[in-house]
Amino acid sequence: MAEIERKWVLDAPPRWPADHIARRVEQGYVALDAAGAEVRVRRADDELTLTIKSAPGLVRVEEELALSAAQFDSLWALTEGRRIVKTRHLISLADGLTAEVDVYEGALSGLVTAEVEFSSEEASAAFEPPEWLGREVTGDKRYANRSLAVDGLP
């Protein structure tokens, strides 16, 4: 199932609603294989996972495995130079939609992006973004997590 989503780059973090969910996410790439899969480790709050995702164009596979703290630490060491650290904030929009606003740290400090996921192409096309969402970058691969981790700020 393809995700239907649009993405924006914000000039600065928005005014946060008093009451919203936010969680810090650290992720790093253990392996990026053009002909094979990408393998990522992630810590989101206390959840430690390893995710294996098929390369685009291959049969679509995504598997997630739980890691112990020791396994996470050991594998995290392999991701040096290919990491993303960000805090993801969930902001409610009109029509039951949610903006996932990512505020990046470290080498990507200053970058703020937002994604909104839609249930249909029609809903996606009909969406009128509030001004604070900034500049749309939907489909711009330079803003994919993988590109940000490897190539840094666009």
Place this chain on the structure above:
Amino acid sequence: MAEIERKWVLDAPPRWPADHIARRVEQGYVALDAAGAEVRVRRADDELTLTIKSAPGLVRVEEELALSAAQFDSLWALTEGRRIVKTRHLISLADGLTAEVDVYEGALSGLVTAEVEFSSEEASAAFEPPEWLGREVTGDKRYANRSLAVDGLP
């Protein structure tokens, strides 16, 4: 800890002892990343594992995770064209040493290799291989599992 081992290519499978341990091993590479890690799935008898190994030269890391049958099947689909299927036979040698004799199948059919692991460089140098071990290929990267899986028969 570096392994001290020597490797041979046999002309044909040896005469098997009546009583020896053998197990079938299927392994495939999910990701091979020159700058990162190699990620492999493996079925050995009923043991299903995913192994992440750092690339040579990086901090040395090896982690093994257990897979469910469904996870194994899903990830196995990603290894097409980068697989090895073999039966490993354990053959006792003199001085408490063991030859691990691998009989390959599929694209590598006809290939038979053997490895012997030693407790010291001295023991390795002193070892006089029985004639059936054939031609020594210690250090020849073309016979590494990874090379055999990706490049096929040398």
